[in-house]
Amino acid sequence: MKGFLIKTLINAVAIWVAAWIVNGIQLASGKADLGHKALTVVAVALVFGLVNFLIKPLVKLFSFPLFILTLGLITFVINALMLWLTSWAAGKLNLDFNVTGFVPALLGSLIISLVSWGLHLALDDD
Incomplete structure (x- = not known):
């Protein structure tokens, strides 16, 4: 349980950094207080973790020939699509998180990974 909590908080910090650096990623409106932003980013990190846990393995399985063909570079595209899917799911859950296009999703996924x-x-x- 402690590992899950730490991974979620790490993802939350990574998403916060990506939203701070990348222009096309919005995380909570500017008028929101710090507590609201923190709760929003933790909720988005939970959604992101769920998307990566449930959907990403299936996408990797079905795109296995592309992994071989592109020597693994398709991973960047899949990570961007997972972030974009997280944005869509966050919108459905009324979370204040939005990724405006593929390029911001690609840059954001690279920053989140790093x-x-x-x-x-x-x-x-430990």
């Missing part, structure tokens, strides 16, 4: 990788290195599993 930040979460760095935080996983910095924090032990």
Whole structure:
């Protein structure tokens, strides 16, 4: 349970950084207070984790020939699509998170991957 909580918080920080850096990713309106933004980013991180847990393995399975053909570069596209799908699901759940297009989703997924990788290195599993 502790590992799930830490991974969710790491994803929340990574999503927050991506929303701060990438122009096409909006996370809670500017007039929202810090508490509202924090709850929103944690809820979006939960949705992101659920999308990555349930849907991403199926997409990877069906796109296996593309992995071989592109030498794994299709991973960047799949990660961007998972972030875009998270944006869509967040909209359905009335969460204040929006990714406006594929390029912001691609840049955001790269930033989320780098930040979460760095935080996983910095924090032990224990």
